[in-house]
Amino acid sequence: MSFNIGTTGMRMGPRGAIDQFGSGKEEGAFINPHVVRRLLVYLKPYWKQMAASMVLMVVVTSLTLLTPYLIGKVAIDQYITHGDMEGLTRTSIAIAASYLGLYLATWGQRYLISWVGQRVLANLRSELFGHLQKQSMGYHDTHIVGVTV
Numbered sequence: 001m002s003f004n005i006g007t008t009g010m011r012m013g014p015r016g017a018i019d020q021f022g023s024g025k026e027e028g029a030f031i032n033p034h035v036v037r038r039l040l041v042y043l044k045p046y047w048k049q050m051a052a053s054m055v056l057m058v059v060v061t062s063l064t065l066l067t068p069y070l071i072g073k074v075a076i077d078q079y080i081t082h083g084d085m086e087g088l089t090r091t092s093i094a095i096a097a098s099y100l101g102l103y104l105a106t107w108g109q110r111y112l113i114s115w116v117g118q119r120v121l122a123n124l125r126s127e128l129f130g131h132l133q134k135q136s137m138g139y140h141d142t143h144i145v146g147v148t149v
Contacts, residue, residue, distance in 0.1 A: 042120045049112050056109035063102040070095050 043050060070091055079088040132148070140148075 032082065037070070039120075042123055046116045046119060053109050053112040053116070056105050058107060059105040060102060063098050067095060067102070068099050070098065102108050105112070 075091045075095070078084070078105060079091060
């Protein structure tokens, strides 16, 4: 086993990494479909949480659209203009309930997305650490730690 301190091969080290950064075949492409497909594998175990998050997204959208309808169309046009205080009270309770539902659905959606994101990152880090541990000592000899990290 030999140690080569201070000498690196061509395109190794921080300068080589900087030179190669962003020099892909697809200039100007923001999303690489191949990378997205590879990362979706890590989401597969959490499909139920993602589905629940999608359902909550629909609930959030519905409640967001319901509130202006209740205020403008129902409360103002039907009850305030006609002086119906009982109907206005019911509508006010419905508006408060929609805001409460909106708060809870938004909280649930954010919690699920954060939870899944943290689990995916933990799995990805664990797999990467295992891969680096399987590399030979020669690999770690020839690759600078900062570039590997």
